[in-house]
Amino acid sequence: MKRRNRSSSILLEVIAWVSGLLMLLPIYIMLVNSFKGRSEIFTDTFGLPESFSFEYYAAAMDKMNFLSAFKNSLLVSIISIGLIIIFSSMTSWMLVRLKNKLSNGILLLFVGTMLIPFQSVMIPLMQYLNKWDIPSLHFSMINTHYGLIFMYIGFGLSMSVFLYHGFIKGVPIALEEAAMIEGCNTWQTFWKVVFPMLTPITMTVGILNLLWIWNDYLLPSLTLTSPALRTIPLSTFFFFGEFTIQWNLAMAGLVVSIIPVIIFYLFAQKYIIKGVMAGAVK
């Protein structure tokens, strides 16, 4: 019995690493090509670069105006994701607890619209939000970060509500009732009792939205025109011509731009586990 366990765990380890390597293949291609000259990329796509110089990183970061783009991306992502989490967790919890036809209807509305292809709403969306324009207050949804954040919240709510809703259904109601009896109002109950229990799913929602917002090109390309407002993906436009791509710069730019997401993932991963353990102890 024991022996079988050991050999099967070795087998598992092997399978795990084989799939891990397959996962890493494109990452490897991305990394090595960020060090190659443009012609070397085509003559030797898969080999190691002739030299490891960071010139393409420097060039890419310079062209992208990386610091400014990074700040913009960080600002937009953090605020959007923070608000998505706040709004969608509150809404989902209420929808689960209300449990009537209307709340089901609202849920269906959120979930159903996840299926809308973005390309089919983008022109009407821009036409509509362009009307939200109060020049005297310098308020405009177009070409502003808050306008973009507003849209990200709108598009992000669907999936987030869907995820929270699925998770909250499994959260026992007893704790909430106890809190209510102890005199907490609904607001306090949600934030002090319910929300902490949602940590694993909150982190998941955070990661999934971060992946999307951090990499998104199309929506910001339509709303942000001022160079000073560009996010990281927008600032890579330099490398993508109509017919030609500056691979080394594009890859170098990509490597620097995904590092923050990896850091966030490693950080969030801890919380997914911690959150669960905290929940289990209670």
Added chain:
Amino acid sequence: MKKKVGAAVLSVAMLSTLVACGAKSDDGANKANSADTTSKGTGKKAVITIIQNKVEIQGALEDAAKEFNKTQDKYEVQPLGAAGDNLMTVLQTQFSSAPEKAPTIFTTASGSEFQKYLPYMAPLDDMKAASKIVEGQDTAARSDGKLYGLPVALEGFGLIYNKDMFKEAGVNADDIKTWDDLVAASTKLEQVKGVKKAIAYAQESYFRFMHPFNWPFALMKDTSGTIAKINAGELKLQDIPELKEYVADLDKIKDHTNLSKDTYDEQVAGFAAGQYAMIHQGNWAQGLLNDYDVKFEYGFLPVPFEGNQGIAVGNSNFFRVNKHASEDQQAGAKAFLDWLLTDPAGQHYVTDEFNFIPVYSGFDTSKMDPLSQEVNRYASEGKTVKWVFDQFPAGADQEFANQVEKYYAGKLTGEGLLEALQNVWMTAVKK
């Protein structure tokens, strides 16, 4: 309870429309206002935004804008950015939602794109640069006698060939007078070590179909008349002698090509690496060749279809000025373009930094890059073929290229290719 939540939902919806309605009535005021903030009265500069399709020149364009901004204090030129294939989406969205906020200067192609954006273009006849356009290069930007665009650059395409390799193979480029000469030369060139195929086409729809098929259409007697007949359904592609001959020629050369499998990047890289002796490309490849650090000499060779001795020279890309921008912005846009195209300080950017072949008189062209000089040489000798591919039906380039891909893959014969192209053509015309 349900009712109450329902009422809440409804009130949210109403609130939204209220905001929208409030803003709508503001619209007129808004336009006036934006014009106001940009007028000289307030002492603020008018902001001129510019968006264009060649990301390769973006950095140099930003430098040019900076320099222009220093020379005067009325306008502030601000280049915006869009990745190559994203430009059309951005333009479409911006013009459909708020034309007055769309870029002041933008670029579009001639032909169908010109017609599409014509309602948003200001006439440019009064510009200094307009009077200096090389003869004949402004026709594609005219409508009802008025000029609606300034050509961006003159461009030429043909076969870019590796001169050193030709020498090695003992092929004299000047001796290639007919298609059969080309085939014979290809056979010889393929003997050279390292050469995979003599000729390479790129796979993008422009490089796979539009440019290669410019030859038979441009070299027939009455191109516009023929195309009009095809559009009217009176003539079929498979009945046009020039096309029949061109396809027969393709049959002969097919085995000596890469079957148009490479991307543009790969094609030029293969040429730089000595895997291809010739590539069907234009002088826009210069930047790429520089980046690939090509050591050998290269130049242009005509595609010898029906004994043709010229390369295809034209321009299909134009600067446009947004008619819906404020008057100040439009004036600034014209001032900037005039500076760029007629002032020596601006011209320096066009030839030396953008690596463009100017379409305007009064440029110093002595320092141009090798391929541009080749195009100029052909042009000065009068050995040019017109660009006519913008007369092909709009939006069908990918569909056409798909048929050519089938042909290269052996799924279509030459004859079959023409029939397939005919079908695509007619479907596109009907739409």
Added chain:
Amino acid sequence: MKKSVKRNLIAAAFIVPSLFIFINVVIIPFVMGIVYSFTDWDGFQFAGSKFVGFQNYVQVFQDSDFLTSFGLTFKYAVCMIILVNVIGLSLAMLVTSKIKSRNLLRSIYFLPNLIGGLILGFIWKFVFTKFFVQVGEVLGNSSIFFNWLDDPTASFWALVFVGTWQMAGYVMIIYIAAIQGVSDEVLEAADMDGAGGWMRFRKIMFPLIMPAFTISLFLTLSNAFKQYDTNISLTNGGPYGTTELVAMNIFKTAFSMNQYSLAQAKAIIFFLVILVVTVTQVVISKKREVEQ
């Protein structure tokens, strides 16, 4: 009475802010899009467009390319749902099992998601057009290692492969959250009862991760149906237009063919069909969730 008013106000306070943003960003533009699909809108200002009834819808059904890509998209979605979830769940179980390098592997599996769909497609294009060909040359005539993108069937599977490769790590994250929710005590209890690996999975894990399953199925389905980036960058519909998925077809109809109202009609039909499919799927799996 008063209490219930207060309760409703509280409920509204939790729901209305979300709903307000959602309606303005998604619902209103979508409704505008529906209106557009019944007109001859040309892609610019809507004012001046004429109402044309169902003309666009009729035209959609005469567009054989659209119907072909619709069928292909269905096939794609089915393959994706199966592969992504089987692999995603397996990965999640691997990295939550007791194998040594689970923490490292978890991050590795997650990495593919960091590369956006466009660049990802381009990178895989390198793999198929160059790496596969090189390996094939080394191995001699190979039936696996050739340029997949040259062949219509293989090209389709290349799309599935790359899509799976990317999305498996995505749903893995969701499955991990669910598996972590299964407490160790439950599993230990199962071990004590002598439940073997498969039994343990079927009887204990599976019911508990069922909600995650529903979610992942739905996400895969909607992502597969909306797939655009990888389609454009990996195959660009090729070879010769054989791998054009619906989103690409719609985008092309609008932006290259300039038939904006027709594109809207296609999008609406497409939306309705996936809605029916997914609602059916969600209803079925919800039912099973309860039964379990």
